[in-house]
Amino acid sequence: MSPARHFGAALAVGALAAAAAATAASSPAPTVVVDPGHDLRANPATEPIGPGSSVRKVKDGGGTRGVVTGIREADLVLDVSLRLRRLLRDAGVQVVMTRTRTARVSMGNVARARIANRAGASLFLRVHADGHTEQSVRGSHTLAPALRRGWTDDVYSASRRAARLVQAELVRASRFPDRGITERSDITGFNWADVPAILVEMGFMTNPTEDRALGGPAVRQRVAHGLCRGVLRVLRRAPSACGV
Template sequence: MKSERRRLWLAAGLVGAGLVIVAASVAMALVTAESEPVPAALVPDSLTSTQSAPIAAAVPVEVPDVVGEPLAQAEAVLATYFTVERREAATAPADAARTVLSQSPGGGALAERGSVVVLTHAPGSEPAQVSTAPAVVAAASSAGKVVVIDAGHQRTSDQRPEPLGPGSSETKMRVTGGTTGVSTGKPEYVFTLELSERVRKRLEAAGVKVVMVRTAHDVSISNAERAQKANAAGADLFLRVHADGNTDRSMRGLSTLYPAKNSWTGPIHDESLAAAKVVHAAVIKSSGAKDRGLSARGDLTGFNWSKVPSCLVEAGFMSNAEEDALLVSDAYQEKLAAGIAAGVLTYLGKD
């Protein structure tokens, strides 16, 4: 009797876990970077109400490596996702005042949002350079850098196949039209170009050379070709601008995608992640958008063909009536552009 009941609970538990996994994969499949929204008919009714919650809460975040950083800077970097606990070491090398000696969990580990990262730091007084205004430093050293901006999608989709990455037998559609604003009716390809132009103005004002993948809607440029434009330009960053759509109209918020490590993206993974982190933090701060975090993607042609660091901002959900209305407004686009540009300048200025 007892063991029967236990078996039943075990079975119920397994089914439950299975549902969460299915819900998570359905939600991931609905992200519209490069692809058309999945028709509502493909989403089982029982799953629609659980799509957003498990994704937002359960996706772990990569812990940044802050060993060797000044303590205050390390805390600022970690504060986006984690709770920081300080521990002062009894002794440390003379030149290590207030820098992080070790961290737990270590850099690169995956941890839940809001979890504690313990920083063991050297004793001593705060080094002077912590108070340096980062924006000014960034602007000075980003002059002469090249950023290629890809305003996602185009008016007419091109459903012919192209390889998922160089030499791949797996293919994806060359380029799609993207999603459409549920209340405004604005196509994603119009929004992405509007926002991209605003980012371009700000970067150019800071002395960055900007190359636009497209400046018109009636073009035919596949996702692989967009990446190749960035490669040809020798871009310091290939910045991709998109918006999301989902059959669950309650979903909203901003996420930033970067290339997962695969056979093509190994050389650009670390730099892309570094760019994604600073761009994401800056645009969340400037826009006040709901933070959907960073997401590593190995299935995006535009990443897999890129030989330069790349990240993709999914600026919000055009399938959410409220966010759709925000996304088309000049004021909100300016907030988004200010954050994206500030993040890019910070990234470019770091070396």
């Protein structure tokens, strides 16, 4: 977030209130930024975990890989994200993708957050799959920004609400165990976001059952559909617009 933005927002409150009725009437298409995690290659360079922070983190460790299928996380999350884009567009939502191919060194998480900020996204939805040293660990999981003054206070509540709505639809769609919501203070892409941000971990690619399921088009489409329903709930629109 930026203090200047808040100052401007405070000055503009009157004008915004006056314009509210007209905005509600025309109901312009909201924008959602869909962020498929990682890319073809990891990025070992570092970046500050938040604005002004001396704590730095690697830009991208590279993601995980299917223990049975051998599928790269970057490829799985892109495929689900492209399916989601189609569903959201059909439902009248504008979609900006942080990437549409798996072909480069990962851009890192500050860059991803900046894409969401620039788009003025109603939601910055980050799509990932999980990995664990223990193959038995499984389930769907959503991360949200922890509250930190100056970094996430402007997006904390809206992100928390989005996490709750999207996690419920994700679990229903994946049919994996519900690992709930975790607030994180160490996620660079959250700390740099000036818009509501969440990160879904669809399932564990290190768990044979979930890796096999996510390896096929049926479960991928189901999960994309669940994410679409969750996003529409976040936007206070009818989730039935995602189709059946």
